[in-house]
Amino acid sequence: MRRRKQLERRLHAAELMYAQDDALLYKLNNNTPKGVDLQARANSLREFNAAHQSDLQEIVQLKSALGNMPPETAVQRLGDVLYWLGYGLAAVCIGAGALLAANVQSAAPLIFFGVVAVAIWLVGRACRYVLAGE
16 A cells, blocks of 8 residues: 555656646747747657656556555554554653653663553554555
């Protein structure tokens, strides 16, 4: 699933970059004065197409890779939610242990809550591994 999100981000970035360059070329070609040589405009179009051929190939490859991946299921999303819930609870435990340790002026609460936080995080991580396959 993480691989799918990485591919989607790369595809979006590649499409955005190509669209911006294409819009710039369109603006340049439509704002050129009438007396400009048409051969020069055709050459600029050829140069643009040659320069962006690799971008287009990357977009096609990313779309193909995404099309071959199975869609994310509800169970995988549940695994991610449980992981992040465990991560958040572990952070709260560490914070509570630090506050309690500062008030009591002893390291024992911090150690105890630290162990509990690690256990909670591991349970969340196990849920992600089992449900999402990551």
